[in-house]
Amino acid sequence: MTASDEKGTTGAQSEMRTPAVVSKDEWEAARDALLVKEKAHSRARDALAAERRRMPWMAVKTDYQFEGPDGKIGLLDLFDGRRQLIVYRAFYEPGVFGWPEHACRGCSMVADQVAHVAHLNARDTTLVFVSRGPQEDLARLKARMGWDIPWFTLTDSFDTDFGVDEWHGTNVFFRDGDRVFRTYFLNNRGDEQMGNTWNYLDITPLGRQELWEDSPEGYPQTPTYKWWNWHDSYVADAPPDKKWVEISTAGEAAFREESAKKKL
Template identity: 40%
Template sequence: MTDQTARALPPIVDQQSWRAALADLRTREKAATRELDAIAAQRRRLPMVALPDYTLIGPDGEIRLVDVFEGRSQLITYHHMWSDGAQWQCGGCTGLTTQWTRLGVLDNYDARMVIVTNGPIDEALAYRAKVGNRMDWYSSADSSFGADVDAPPGGGFAVNVFLRDGDTVYRTWHTTGRGTEQLSYTFALIDLLPWGRQEEWQDSPAGWPQSPTYSGWLDSPDVARLYGPATDAR
């Protein structure tokens, strides 16, 4: 604990005052929950657009996008930023995607989630193993799929959602930037803490510890060290 964090303490009050303050906050938390429910309801009512019959590349070679569903009706893809030949890929993408280790729960919802990258499949699979990622990876290096769903080569990351009806695939939702935070458990946990994310942009009381944005994030080498094949962390 530094001198700064030692001084960064919330006011100390009695139990009654604490419960009253918590109840006041709970009103806003409940309102946010109801708003998220309303947003999800609107998302379920979005129109969709039919896609061409894309061919991706998986561990076993070429595979049609419709077959990436593996018989399910719904598919979520995380499009991982990629630089061909780089030793380490995007730290944000690496840190986020290595969180997703138990996706079997989606089976009960007729859905699957995978990673797609514009990089060569051999490089992608080697990187997957290097950083301890446990998801299924596919490459769109030989198709326009990444660019067509707003994750072009040399571009940013993205989340897309698709619905399959027979052999036809439809695109139903897309987000990027902070829109992907809802898929991360780490931010949810950190935001519960008294000091929060401790980033300069956040609205925090005077004296709270704050550092440059992203400075507390794990970078790709950190992820590999913690969760890669050389550890027992998995």
């Protein structure tokens, strides 16, 4: 019997073929079977991120310029002193549907999903959006929509040179002193998953920077969970909070013990 049969629904709803309604034990067995595939998917995703961290880099030799709230700045300035930079090309400019009251619907949905950037900043990573709309219009749009993402105006061929002149996309860059390298790019459905802190870090050359990751030798890594903080409490060069370290360590130990029991 389906859920629809159980409820006795009629009309259009009754045409929806819902899964079977089963007992608690049957449901848990089905969930455990699917969990095997989900874990395999997670391991495959981690392996893909590890391979991404080993991709070759492309040197960026043009000093691209952008307009910001305080005037003109260069590509190096977008890093805001950090080593990694993620640039999402959003469409908010004349000719885009919704202008000037709204940005593109899809780009707006991406902006709505972005987690607090302080967590990325804590991993030496800066996230910015870029569009061709003027700063005064961008400021009004951000205030209306409640977006705090740093957002800059394109002024040259950056969008054309990096494949985002006619469609949205996310470019990733790494800074070594004054040298800038392009390390990764995604668009289309690849952009659908973005917004989550972890997904952003997974497309960067340094990754999440946690000990469990498969990263090249010498890459920065710290214990899992220990660096996490409230978004208003990150302080540069501050050691992890002692109490949080104790809590996370205890949590990890309990998880390992429970996992060991399930394998018996």
